[in-house]
Amino acid sequence: MRAIRVAAAALLGVAALSLTAPAAHAARSGDITSFGFGVAPSTIAPGGEVTLSVDGCHRRTTVSSGVFDTVVIPRGQSSATALVDRDARPGTVYEVTFRCGDESGRTDLTIATGHPTHHPTHHPTRGSHAGAGGTLAGFDLQEIGLGAALVAGSLGAAWHWSRRRPEDESHT
Template sequence: MHAIRVAAAALLSVTALTFSAPVAVADDGDGDGDDHNITPFGFSVQPSTISAGGRVTLLLNKDGGCKGSATVSSGVFDTVTIRPGQSSATATVDRDAKPGAVYEVTFSCDGVSGHTELTIATGPPGDPTPVAVPAERGVRAGAGGSVGGFDLKEIGLGATLVAGSVGTAWYMSRRRAAADDS
């Protein structure tokens, strides 16, 4: 009888762990299962939204990955080289960049490359201050996460955990009552 209880508890634990474990997926969304942004070096474009004609800073964290010169290219500015010992460079965005467009910026070093996005803001040409692109929808604030439907896995996991807690409390109280009667 004891083995059945242990097996049931083990099966319940494994099932709960299976449904609650996050799934790690490394995909860039293009369907080929190949992630182009996993590089041994970090990179970013600051600011990530800029008006046409503005200047952006291209940041490269070479720790542990980029030994030589790095090149940064995009369809919206000339190719820039970040030399060894440097961690940043600047680039001027073309004045004829289309407001609202998103351009890919590619960082390449030692045969490895990764990319990020640069958004061209709406605003007067040559204005280096970023102007926010209008959002299509506002945020859903104040709903406490209740908007967006039900997730059956989360409901099932919650019900399982509650049932397990109630069952354990009942079992422990019955066990204690039986020990007190003897």
């Protein structure tokens, strides 16, 4: 009976660990690149302005999407802006493609409801790479916390089940 409980606890632990794998961040083909890229904000109203950023591309970067005109980020610069089409349909997710030399990567841009937002921004030619806001190495901190809670819970349950004595079974 004890071996069954230990096996069940081990299986529960393995299942919890497999659930914490970053499946949500599994890359689509072409998304693993030697350069970093991003769109900010990732949700914008029709007619709004987005900042297109690239890091680690030592060539000119071409950025294209069905929701704005093609933009070129010149070699030696890290960002450019694009004006989202005013007739973009709210609630639609558009793919944005960054091409640096022979490599390309994709990310999504969501069209929100509301009025366009234009924020005056200063874009230095050489800024520091600060990462993507709210993430840690591309992982969402909320997902990391949930995964850690699942692992801790399954390890606690496994420890509890493995420590139960036969006399404890009469109370269950």
